[in-house]
Amino acid sequence: MDILQSLLQGFATSLSFSNILAALIGAGLGIVIGAIPGLGSVTGVALLLPLTFQMDPITGIIMLGALYYGCMYGGSYSAILLNIPGDAPAVVTALDGYPLSQKGLAGKALFTANLSSFIGGTVGIIMLTFLGPVLAKVGLLFGPAEIAALILLALCSIGWLLGDNPGKGLISTFLGILLSTIGLGLAFGQPRFTFDSMYLLNGISFIPLVIGMFGFSQVLDMMVNRINTSGLTDKLGLRDSLLDRKEVLRVLPVSLRSGVLGNLVGILPGAGATTGSFLAYVMEKKVGRRGQDLGKGEIEGVAASEAGNNAAAAGSFAPLLSLGIPGSGTSAVLLGGLMMWGLQPGPLLFQQNADFVWGLISSMYLGNVMAVLAALAIIPFLVKLLRVPHAILIPVIAVVCVVGSYSVNNSMFDVWFMLGSGVVAYFMSVAKYPVAPLLLAFVLTPRLETSLRQALDISRGDPMIFFNSPIAVTLLSLILLFVLYPLAKSLFLRSRKKSDA
Amino acid sequence: MALVGSNANAWEPQRNIEFVVPYSAGGGSDLNARMVVEAMRQNDLVDRPVLVNNRPGGSGAVGNSYVYNKGGDSHTLMTFNAGQMMSTVTNDAPVQLEDLTPLATLAEDTLLLGVKADGDIQSLEDLIDQANSGGVTIGGAGRGGEDHLGFAMLNSELDADLQYVPFGGTGEVTSALLGGHIDAAVFKLGSQVDPSLVRSVAAFSDERLEAPLDEVPTFAELGYPEVQLMIFRGYAGPPDMPAEAVAYWEEVFKQVSESDKWQNDYIEKNNLIGTFMGAEESAEHYRKELERYKQKLAEVGFVE
Numbered sequence: 001m002d003i004l005q006s007l008l009q010g011f012a013t014s015l016s017f018s019n020i021l022a023a024l025i026g027a028g029l030g031i032v033i034g035a036i037p038g039l040g041s042v043t044g045v046a047l048l049l050p051l052t053f054q055m056d057p058i059t060g061i062i063m064l065g066a067l068y069y070g071c072m073y074g075g076s077y078s079a080i081l082l083n084i085p086g087d088a089p090a091v092v093t094a095l096d097g098y099p100l101s102q103k104g105l106a107g108k109a110l111f112t113a114n115l116s117s118f119i120g121g122t123v124g125i126i127m128l129t130f131l132g133p134v135l136a137k138v139g140l141l142f143g144p145a146e147i148a149a150l151i152l153l154a155l156c157s158i159g160w161l162l163g164d165n166p167g168k169g170l171i172s173t174f175l176g177i178l179l180s181t182i183g184l185g186l187a188f189g190q191p192r193f194t195f196d197s198m199y200l201l202n203g204i205s206f207i208p209l210v211i212g213m214f215g216f217s218q219v220l221d222m223m224v225n226r227i228n229t230s231g232l233t234d235k236l237g238l239r240d241s242l243l244d245r246k247e248v249l250r251v252l253p254v255s256l257r258s259g260v261l262g263n264l265v266g267i268l269p270g271a272g273a274t275t276g277s278f279l280a281y282v283m284e285k286k287v288g289r290r291g292q293d294l295g296k297g298e299i300e301g302v303a304a305s306e307a308g309n310n311a312a313a314a315g316s317f318a319p320l321l322s323l324g325i326p327g328s329g330t331s332a333v334l335l336g337g338l339m340m341w342g343l344q345p346g347p348l349l350f351q352q353n354a355d356f357v358w359g360l361i362s363s364m365y366l367g368n369v370m371a372v373l374a375a376l377a378i379i380p381f382l383v384k385l386l387r388v389p390h391a392i393l394i395p396v397i398a399v400v401c402v403v404g405s406y407s408v409n410n411s412m413f414d415v416w417f418m419l420g421s422g423v424v425a426y427f428m429s430v431a432k433y434p435v436a437p438l439l440l441a442f443v444l445t446p447r448l449e450t451s452l453r454q455a456l457d458i459s460r461g462d463p464m465i466f467f468n469s470p471i472a473v474t475l476l477s478l479i480l481l482f483v484l485y486p487l488a489k490s491l492f493l494r495s496r497k498k499s500d501a
Numbered sequence: 502m503a504l505v506g507s508n509a510n511a512w513e514p515q516r517n518i519e520f521v522v523p524y525s526a527g528g529g530s531d532l533n534a535r536m537v538v539e540a541m542r543q544n545d546l547v548d549r550p551v552l553v554n555n556r557p558g559g560s561g562a563v564g565n566s567y568v569y570n571k572g573g574d575s576h577t578l579m580t581f582n583a584g585q586m587m588s589t590v591t592n593d594a595p596v597q598l599e600d601l602t603p604l605a606t607l608a609e610d611t612l613l614l615g616v617k618a619d620g621d622i623q624s625l626e627d628l629i630d631q632a633n634s635g636g637v638t639i640g641g642a643g644r645g646g647e648d649h650l651g652f653a654m655l656n657s658e659l660d661a662d663l664q665y666v667p668f669g670g671t672g673e674v675t676s677a678l679l680g681g682h683i684d685a686a687v688f689k690l691g692s693q694v695d696p697s698l699v700r701s702v703a704a705f706s707d708e709r710l711e712a713p714l715d716e717v718p719t720f721a722e723l724g725y726p727e728v729q730l731m732i733f734r735g736y737a738g739p740p741d742m743p744a745e746a747v748a749y750w751e752e753v754f755k756q757v758s759e760s761d762k763w764q765n766d767y768i769e770k771n772n773l774i775g776t777f778m779g780a781e782e783s784a785e786h787y788r789k790e791l792e793r794y795k796q797k798l799a800e801v802g803f804v805e
Contacts (some may be wrong), residue, residue, distance in 0.1 A: 143682030144666075183562070186594070191592065198559035198566065201592060319676065409525075409557050450669065457666040458638050459684060 003130060010358030014366055019062050022055070023363065026063035027370040030070020031378060033088050035078050036404065042089070042266035045334060050381040058359045065360065066367035072273075073375050074311050080302070081106055081385055084215035086204060089277040089309035091439050094214065096294060096301025103297055105384050111243055112299040113306045116255040116373045120307025121368045123259030124266065124314025133322040135315075139267040144454035145465045147268065149475035154275050156479050157282045158437045158444075166487065170435045174380040176441030181449075195309060206443065208414040209421050211389055213435050215401045216422025221429065222394050241379035247299060254284055254300045255307035262308035266315025273312040274443050280308030288459040298387055314364065321357060373412060433448060512745035514576060518551040521579040523546045525557045528620045529691075529759075530580040533608075533734055533767070537754075540762040546753050551578075565596040571739040575746030578604070582675040584646050587794055591645040593803055597744020598791055605754035606735035606778040606786065610691045612651040612705040613717065614639075614730060616700055617678055625723055626664040628685055632661035640666045640674040640686040645803060647732050648687040650794060651705055653801040654728045660722075673731035675699065684688060689732070690714075706774075722755050733790070734773070735783050751780045 026048075028152065033044040052060030075086035080097035100109035127135065140152070160174050170254075182193045183203025194200040229299050243251065258280035265276035284304035285291045294301045320334065405418035425435050459465035466472045507730060520538060524530045529552070555762040556564040561584075568579045581603065589597050616622045622631060631637055638657070640647030644667040652665045668674045668685055672693040678686045679698060688694050688701075690710065701717045704710055707729055718720045720728035736754060738747070757763050758777045778786060799802045 140680035143677055143680050145682075181775075198594065199557035201562060319672075333543040360597055409563075410555060411558065413564070454666050454668065454677075457664060458634065460664060 005353065006220035006358045007129060007362060009355070010115075010360075010362035011365075013058060013355055013359040014062060014363045019059050019133050019363070020366065020370075021364050022059050022063040023066040023370040024374065026066030027073075027367060027374045030067040030371065031074035031077070031374055032070075032181075033067070034071035034074025036074075036086065036400075041068050044068075044071055058356060058363070058475030060247035061334075061360050062367065065363050067113055068313060068334075069117075069310070069364075069367045069371040070374065071312035072121075072313055073117055073304075073371050074113065076117070076302075076306055077110065077382060079214075080113060080436065081382060082108045082215065083218050084361040084397070084401075085210055088210070088274040088306065088439075088443050089312075091210065091214075091274070091436055092277045092281050092309075093302055095281070095294075095305070096298050099295075100302065101296030102301065102459040105297070107379060108243060108247070108299060108381065109302055110375075110379050112247075112251055112302045115248070116251055116258070116303035116307040117310045118372045119252070119255035121310035121314055122261055122365070123182055123256060123307070124263040125265050125361065125364045125368070127311075128314050128318050128364075132318045135264070136318045136322040139319055141467075141471060142268045144451045144458060145469050146471045146475070147481075148448060148451035148455055149466065149472040150265075150268070151444055151451060153276065153475050154278055155284070155441060155444045155448060156484070157278075158440050161366075164431065166490070168431075169437050172428070172433050172435065172437040173441045176438035177445045179209070180440070180442045181443040190339050192273075199411065203446075204417065204442075205408055206416055206439075208418040209316070209410045209442065210439055211405045212418035213439060215397060215404075216418060216426035217429060217435070217468040219394055219398050219401065220422060222390055222424040230489055243299075250290075251299055251303045254288065254303040257306035258304040259311040260286065262311035263315040265308075266312030267318050273316075274440070274448075276312030276315070277305040278440060278444075279311035280304045307342075317364075319358070349501035373466050413454055502759065503602050509589070510708065512575065512743065512749050514547060514549045514749075516576055517549055518547065519577045520551050520553045521564050521568050522553055522555045522577065523557060523567075523575060524555070526555050530582060530585075530734075532771075534580050535561035536758055536763065537607075537736075537769045538755045540767075541753065543585040543647065543762050544756060544760050545567055546756050554663075557710060559594065561591060562588070562592060563592040565589065565601070568735045568739050569596045569600050570751060573741045573743070574662045575742055577739050578733070578750065579737050581787075582734045583732040583790065586791060587650065588797075589648060590791070598787055600740050601737040602645075602740060602747060602780075603783040603787055604736045604738055604747060604750045604780050605758075606733050606776060606783045607727075607754060607758045607763070607773045608734040608771075609776050610689050610732040610734070611710075611729055611774070612647065612732070613654070613688045613690060613694075613701040613714070614651075614685060614700050614703045614705075615678070615683070615688050615699040616685045618696070618700045620681075622684065622702075623700070625718075627676075629659060629661050631684065632659070632663055636662040636664060637665050638664045640683040641666055642674055642689075645798070647689065647730065649728050649803070650797055651687045651728075653797045653803070654730065657797065657800045658725045658727050668688065678732055681693050691771050691773050701785075703728075707731060731774075733783075735778070735787070742774060747780050755779070758759065759792055780798060 029048070030044060034041065044227055045064055048064060048067055051065055055063070071087070074391040075090040076093045076097065077086070079085040079094035080101050083094055083098040085094050093244055094331070097109045097113065100106065142184065158169070169477045180203070183189055184201055259284060261280050262276035265279055266273065281294070281301060281304045285294045288294070288300050288304075290300050290301055401418060401422070402415055404415045408414060428435055428455055455465050456463070466476065510525055520534050522531050534553050538553060541547050541551055564579060565585070568577055571577045576731045581601065587599045588594065597642075614625070616628065622628050628637060639652055641652055643649065649665060649667065652663070656663050666677075668677060671688060671694070674686045674688070675698070676695060677683045686699075688699070696713065701714060702721050703715065703723055704717045705728060706719055707721070709715055710717060720726070737748065737749075755777055758775065764775060767773070795804065
């Protein structure tokens, strides 16, 4: 019971008035930063970091940790309410979140997002508390070959799982793969498809792309179709947003299993929170009771995605604390912070700065509770957004789109790119091509290419490296079992139906 | 009131200073710039506000062009480091070193060749032995950057079968090394990899590093004097910056480098090597390094 004792000691450190206040401020800021498209947790933590140097290290890291959680919560809000994901993992949340809010169930979707974020985050933190160092070592078994197989599994699941028409989903996936190849490839370091423009040298930025594809195309859609949502906005009070007992029972198991999976993915080097939330969504689609209906607006879809990405966020702390290896962009910035405070992350951190480590872990529980409280207070105000008349909402969203895409790189190029991709996405949705596969493929493909290339560099071009590793072989057979087999079956059935008719 | 120098004709800033960082907020160059600004503020070195402006993109090319287009301006500064200069070569970027005005150099980083602490390879000799019996994979952060350049030096001097494997960052390299997926890795001194996990077998520095790394031999000591790389972190201004302004900024940077804030909160905490080179010395140093980079990168076939 050593761990429990240390944890209690940690709570004793973290539960002071100033620390709770710091957590609350951090969580509130995080929700706002996460909800603004274009600002994500990496930027938020990076901007807040210098301010915390004046604080006690424990208070500082509590504030940053709470901000990190708050961002994860906030990213889902704009996805659910406006179909503009605040960050990459929230693309998955939008799949069911936005349809729910179109049905007039925005409040329930937001509450589900909060509840499952909380459960997923808690599962992640509990696993981190008791298994952190062990899991971090297991994560090391995943080298480039294994990561490549894992990402391939995610990538293969995209096209035909999302949307009604597998063919159109695949085309959209391929478009995403194409777009992601623009820029300097890590593989050869040569510029690809950059047309000699230095703005394309580092590839297309994700944020302008996602803001254009989701946000700006939404603006165009609202202008053309004049969707009338005023009839749907009757049930937006806090009471109607709360889930009833039955719904809680639907969300609970989904959040638990997505949390475990997301946490494991988060621990892997370079896999990322998006892979975590997407794989959790895929698992739910495969094994969940309402798997068939996912994508049409089911709370299970929101729950899987949100629990998955919050657990992955907690998971990325395991290699950071026990090995000094950051598992995500945000934890890389936090690593910089730890060093600024004069702390050296690594196996010795647990021995030399035990009060700090356990203070940090206990602060994650604290940060999570604060984030859920702050979020609950905000929901009633947020859903009122939907009552705003379109004549006001459309120009406001358009301005948010422009500012959000400009702010990432302070670049007008990104704004033009955002507008262009918005127009493309609008016509895609008119022709019933789903946009989400494009974005997910865009995020996952560079990771796949990098790992694939690294694996082949290591084996000096010998593809057997993928078949000599039991982990990679297992993952590759999962692809055959869950993705290619059903796809072949459905194609076969369809062609038989055609020949019968 | 003139705070720097007593010459009545000396140049003084007349408006806000724009401090361009050609990389994103939160990165190494960004932290560097914000620390300089803080040291300037705490010591009242500059009368006008100094505002950091992040202009990331094109591996520094976007920021370089932005500053280039302000030719003759005395109120624009930019962080300028070895990797940024290297990418102008590897990407054949429109703005090159000769298009900018070097102002000062305040810090240097270097590289270490590391292996798994509890692995079979314990020294550079072991590594070369293994390379000759079956090849060795060496990881590093990025392609065409400092780590890759360090590898290029090893590859051309060590006469062994080496293979470079690029990763997304130091964290991923460390994971791959500890998991046994690669045999060795190139690390920046500033990335402060835990010595209980990674053993450094040799340093790329021009002289022995300070404790706790004073046990690590330099490549020169091991018989490879050509394997040497000091990674500078400096500052530059737009082309044709007037000489009075260059002198002003040179003096300001000198005082920054001597401030406690800089020494304690930047150099020491980031495990860097403090130094000071003025405008002329920096320009000369950058030119020499650029030639060496070009040659080494050409030897591994990375540039023509």
